[in-house]
Amino acid sequence: MTDASNTVLNDPALPAAAAARPASGPWQRSWRILKRDRATLLAAAVLILIILSSLAAPFYARYVSGTDPFRSNLSARITIDGKRTKVMQASTEGLGLGVTPIGPTWGAQYMLGADTQGRDVAARLLYGGRNSLLIAASSTAICLFFAAVVGISAGFFGGAVDKVLSRILDILWAFPVYLLAISLSIVFISQGIVIGPVEITGDSLLLPIFIIGIIYVPYVARPVRGRVLSLKESEFVLAARGLGIPAWRILVYDILPNVSTMLIVFVPLMMGLNIITESSLSFLSIGVQAPDASWGTIIQDGQTLLYTRPAVALAPGIAIVLTVLSLNVLGDSLRDALDPRTKLV
């Protein structure tokens, strides 16, 4: 077995100044590893660009495209190359069947064309990105919070607590995840949720946030529980116990820091997964509700235009691919940087 830290310190190729530098903490070491990885930097740049673009949606809609992306615009006309053109264009060939929205103009207005309601697809794409990212981030936070509470409690306290929590996770796990998400969405979207004075209506973004947050809890809680179980038997925890340190201090100062790196690695991975889940639910009309948009609802809008205006479905599809790819690359890089076991390899 090789002691990694000794190998580094005894490396004769290392400059004397570097060797003399005080030992850095795990966070600094991870940050250095991340900074050196070009794929990570590229993924981060793409993600930041997508987030900033989405945040700029109101600015784009107001000052660039000049349309309200939440209002139908079926009788609108725009000027292209000095000519007034209808946004919804009736067919003039043959029997004159069908009305097709305008295609990509690559100009400020209707850059990616219009959807079936005559709305600017580019503006909706940016607004959709805001909702998709917001739902993904919030549901990830909820998922990780509950997974951490359940996983750590089950692993640390063991006994009856572990048995009860593990069986609850088993029950949740027994449902196919998409089937569970669809079932919950159908029930809550049609009726909303009323708990005492708190009412969440069927069209609230809180519904997909909570549903997606909850369904993935077992998938994170299980590995967290396993990690806590192994940490509980580690020498430093046994030593702390032997010294009579109270359980809550062990939990906060010894267990939690060691689990937190694992949870951080889960953040981008779960976000990617949650974006896909949200898009799927919205595509099926049981996620984000009209007039709000998400990438999933825009793909649904574009589904009926695949033959004539494929850009409507392709644009949000590409946005999802880029975002999820970036998040997965970041997740992998974070795991490599934060997981000490990976570093030893």
Add this chain to the structure above:
Amino acid sequence: MGLNFSFLTRKTGQLLAGVLLAQTALCSAALAEDRAELMAKHRGGTMTLAAVSAAGTIDPMINYTAQFWQIYQMTYDGLVKFKQAGGTDGFEIVPAIAEAIPQAENDGKTYVFKIRKGIMFSNGKEVTPSDVLASFQRIFKVKGPTTGSFYGGIVGADKCIEAAETCTLEGGVIADDAAGTVTINLTAPDAEFFSKLAVPHASILPADAPLADAGTTPIPGTGAYFFESYNPNEQLVMKRNPHFKEWSVDAQPDGFADEVIYKFGLTEEAAINAIINGQLDWLYDTPPADRLPEIGSKYVSQIKIDPLAAFWYAPMNTNLAPFNDVRVRQAVNYALDRDSLVGLFGGEVLAQPTCQILPPDFPGHVDDCIYTKEPGPTWAEPDMEKAMQLVEESGTKGQKVTVIAEDNAVARGIGTYIQSVLSELGYDASMKAVSPNIQFTYIQNTNNNVQISISQWYMDYPAASNFLNVLLSCASFTPGSDSSVNMSGYCNKDLDATMKDAMTLALTDQNAANAKWAEADKGFMEQAPMAPLFTPKSVNFTSARLGNYLFNKQNRWIISQSWVQ
């Protein structure tokens, strides 16, 4: 002003009548000859139809869909039937199992039907008056969707509705096997009685037909074809009835294809491709919007567009805010740009804007639109100013409104548009798309608190009452029920009385009745319990090999009269 025929002598008249009779006889003979020639040339082959999904039970007394009513035309017959002919001739009622349309007796409350001899069910048994009696009893025993509304006027029907299992219709339907007659007694004269007998819910079935929903098990019929097998997830197979002999070309003409296979489960896109490739002959569903420009320009000869007696509308719940205020309902009617809605359906070739309940060219329809910028005979453009003013006056601005639409492309598009209009009027509007399997019942039940929804209504038979009385009468509103087709929950005793007057007038004077229906139509629109959107047209995309396409205004394309070879 009328024409004066007094110069014609009795002899000249007789001569003329003789010539006309001879001409009719010669024409009929020529037509029969033509038909025989066509039959010899085109008879045979397998016709393949498709629909995205099946239409539920195969039981003709229970199924209430345009999709299966169309195929029942070639598999079942009633005592009378809508004529199997193209265009408005399809509205004509002709004798089917009965030899002739009987004259009313007993002040319009009794009809005696003479049953044709020699008509055979597909199981080989001959139709008898006892089968007719059993069929009428079965209507009540299986509790079909129109049992009360269509057949509740038969003597004894009230007892049958109360206790279906012991239903005898004693005194209401009397079968005499020896005389070969069936007598039907009504509690009151009904001008639409024959129309109600002509729809598939009054099909004549064998007396031993199951007394519960047949589900996927076909029941033998008297048509030119019979159902050989039915799997809603796969296909419905129809073959020639081996015991069928053409007994009335008007009611049940012999079919051209030997076999008709109706496939289910293909998407519209896949079905359109299959028709282009010659693998399918027809698709029940409307072609998807993004394929319309293509098929409308490349396959012009394979596209058939026909008007329908139907309309798309947005029922507004008159018992829930904000639509319990007539000004809000009127505002919605003023604000809707019906041209835009027509565009969402596929353009002006496929639909026509409307702001009335009765469709154009329908009994009782008089062109009149009050919800347009310049009120006149037809809709011209929305009046947003007036709409905003009405909403302002109602003081309902800012309230939450949810539009419920079917989860398919067209309905979702219309729902989104109406939600957008409501937002523009100042409401906090949202749209919810509900599965097509449950949307129609969901929006009917008051327990679901639906404020505004998107729906469609296609006539059962050509009578104004089938729109106005069915959709808006007090009797059609049943709170808490999934079968409360008056989705607006609107009940106006005065307009109910006007409709009753119209139905009574129809027994003696159809024109006066139509005028009364027009009055009722206008009366309802003034109160605006719904916003009529547009009148759709039927779009049929057929294979290149399919010939002799005939569109019947009552039951749409007559499948049996087209050939594939």
